[in-house]
Amino acid sequence: MSTIEDAVAIDGDKLMQFVFRAVDEVGATLNTALVVMGDRLGLYHALAGAGPLSPAELAERTSTAERYVREWLNAQAAGGYVEYDPDSGRYTLPPEQAVALTEPDSPAYLPGLFQTALGSLADSAKIAEAARTGAGFGWHEHVHDVHEGCERFFRPGYNAHLISDWLPALDGVAAKLERGALVADVGCGHGASTILMAQAFPNSTFAGSDYHDGSVGTARRRAQQAGVAGRVSFETALAAAYPGTGYDLVTMFDCLHDMGDPVGAARHVRGTLKPDGTWMIVEPHAGDRVEENLNPVGRAYYGFSTLLCTPASLSQEVGLALGAQAGEARIRDVVTAAGFTRFRRAAETPFNAVFEARP
């Protein structure tokens, strides 16, 4: 039997470079669970600002078992998440890592991203089976870590950009919201964006909707806790059928590409908007061509897209499956197919593109 090595000249150094890179990736894959573990057990919080700690000191402060904590710390040190001092046998969380791992209001906050990734991996065997047949796998079928991790990951970015940059980048929208506008936040998940807008614009009224009943229940609780439930309602509805008309603004945050029938949803948006209304579409940052997305951000998005977004769309009617790296041209096609006459990119960050569509 001939092997690849017989058929082509193999560069042994390149082969070993690839193998060692892959070993690093196995460490990174396992670290996804270790970051969630550190988050859940309060290990990062106990390390943050505490100076050098021994495994026994960290275990005592977190009411955990020293032997587990020592092994976890060594894995964290090997990955550059904590620093190890061999002389004292103590471990320190650098201040930058402390911000990214323990401050939920920082745009750099990471635990939600890891929690979503871990939830996606938990369902990966089912996705592999679905890939044999092309069957879908709905957002609602995923484990809770996907839903909660998504909220925890996206909220810091919305805190940083939505009120200060994205809404002001839309033509005349911030002024309408100040005066008092009617807003539909479609595919709202746990309602992080809805509640943030409601807090910023006390004269406006917000109608959130999502097809996932569990997420809608959480969004209602979050609105109560935030004290905005009087002006914020949440309904379980498909994007192609959410209730109400006469909206000044319809928003969709990171959900258009998850929908089976984004053109049908876009038509419904057009039918529910006032003639001078605005549709704001926030999508993952992406170039139109595959080769433009072959970078670390694109890699993460293509990974989530394979495990979450594409199966979610395929589970619904039409199953257009835009994917999380659809790019501006495909989003424009969806918007114009529904009869919108104006479309432009209004703002962007390294992770998101913000589009404005007008009837």
Ligand SMILES: C[S@@+](CC[C@H](N)C(=O)[O-])C[C@H]1O[C@@H](n2cnc3c(N)ncnc32)[C@H](O)[C@@H]1O
């Ligand atoms: C990635 S999550 C984003 C959630 C939320 N917008 C956020 O930014 O945190 C995608 C959301 O789209 C919702 N979704 C998917 N297909 C939908 C559809 N056809 N109609 C309404 N919601 C949908 C899912 O239930 C999920 O909450």
